[in-house]
Amino acid sequence: MILLVRIIRVRSNGVPDVPLPLLSLLLVVFSLTTGEFVIAGILPDVAGDLAVSVPAAGRLVTAYALGMIVGGPVVTALTARLPRKPLIAGLITVSILGNLGSAAAPDYPVLLAARFVAGLVVATFFAVAIATAVSMAEPGREASTIAKVALGLNLGIVLGTPIGTLIGQDLGWRATFASVAAITAVALPMVLRLVPARPGATGSVLGELRVFSGRDVRLAIVLTALGNVGVVTVFTYIAPLLTKLAGFGSGAVPVLLLVYGAGAVIGNFAGGRLSDRALMPSLIWLLTALAAALALFWAVSDVRALAAVLTFALGLLAFAIIPGMQARVLTSAGAAPTLAVAVNASGFQVAAAVAGWLGGALIAGPGLRAIFPAAALLTVAGLAVAVHIHRHDTRPAPAKV
Structure with missing residues (x-):
């Protein structure tokens, strides 16, 4: 935790x-993201210890994602009127208990249930x-402000996931989930002390739910789900993809996760700045590049370098x-941004839930290598949604008679 804060302080003098x-x-x-993504690095260890297949272990990602899918709209709607600090404390406490339950799970079904519980509150916390963060942002800087909070996502991958993987390899995968719970418990009092007290929503739950009657909000959530499902599928099975296809040893997986996370940090801030300048055009070009990278990975996956x-x-x-997708939801949501962002986080988890199932189905069918072209095609589908949204935004208004 001290190392993490020092890294952020050094970078706070820069970007x-x-x-x-x-x-x-x-x-x-950072701690919640580590808890979500670290399973990618310890997937073979969990499968071996619990005597289940790798595709079955991949469904632990689906269980966590389903928790977020259910919890995003339900928990956020039910807690919308609560003051923010007591709500934050409750959400983080549930996450801690879910990760402790994961560490202590005696078998695979209990671990599935614990991952579901841990995921229930994450979307609501992200939304709050x-x-x-956006309420404290300068006008026109919403996407880059989101990127500052989303740095926790990046660091969860660049630091949390490889460190959690190393802990799992040295001390067992249960120690990984226990460590996540400990980090979350340390972070809680900092939030309660530093984040300004804010009231909950003043309107009714029904009023909050009306935000989804808007076409723009619904399309933004679809864009999040489709635009992310391909790359999340690859990341869910990154350990076997790198070891079985590229030929890396298991000891190289934490290092390569660090490489992935380093790219994530750079991409997060670059995406935030690009989205502040031109939201939908930047998303279109980024999704195009992502689809191309996935297709190229398929072609050269057996070349280590x-x-x-x-x-x-x-x-x-x-x-x-990610920053642009979140900013698109916020600009479309109007009076109910928290619920819209929570459901958008659920949209991302729809992608994660599909990823766990899809990757397992591809491994059992055409084989591990087929994950890459499937991911590229799904990203192209997300690109098509982004193009449709941009065309609708730039369509000339009907002439007044």
């Missing part, structure tokens, strides 16, 4: 410049964190699209 309230939110996002370079490129492009 990120993260204020203390955003920093405290970032640290919780992003809405809080190129696989390492493309691992970096995937991290960069996968996280460059």
Whole structure:
């Protein structure tokens, strides 16, 4: 935790410049993200210890994602009127208990249930964190402010996931989930001290839900789900893809996750700046580049040097699209941004849930290598949605008679 804060402080003299309230939110996002993505690095260990197949272990990602899919709209709607600080404390406490339950799970079904519980509150916390950050942002800087909170996502991959993988390899995968719970518990009092107290929503739950009657909000959520499902599928099975196709040893996986995370950090801030300048055009070009990178990875996945370079490129492009997608939801949501962002986070988790199932089905069918072209095609589908949204935005208004 001290190392993480020092890294952020050094970078705060340069590009990120993260204020203390955003920093405290970032640290919780870091721990929650580590808990979500670290399964990618310990997937073979979990499968071996619990005597299940790798595709079955991949469904642990689906269970966590389903928790976020359910929790995003339900938990956010039910807690919309609660003051923010007590709500944050409750959400983080549930996450801690879910990760402790994962560490102590005696068998695969209990671990599935614990991952579901851990995921229930994450979308709501992300939504509260992003809405809080945007409320403190300067006009026209919303996407780059979101990127500052989303730095926690990047660091969860660049630091949390490889460190969690090393812990799992040395001390067992249960120690990984216990460590995530510990980091989250340390971050909680920082949020309660530094984040300004804010009231909950004043309207009714029904009023909040009306935000989804808008076409723009619905399309923004579809864009998030389709635009991310391909690359999330690749990341879910990154350990076997790198070891069985590219020929890396298992000891290289944490290093390559670090490479992926380094790309994610750069992509996050680049994507935030690009989105501030031209939101939908930047998303279109980034999704195009992501689809091309996935297709290229398929062609050269057995060449170690190129696989390492493309691992970096995937991290960069996968996280460059996130600030713009979140900003699109916020600008479309109007009076109910927290619920819209929470459901958008659920949209991302629809992608994660599909990723766990799809990757397993591809491994059982055409084989591990087929994940790459499938991911590229799904990204192209997300690109088509982005193009449709941009065309609708730029369509001339009907002439008044």
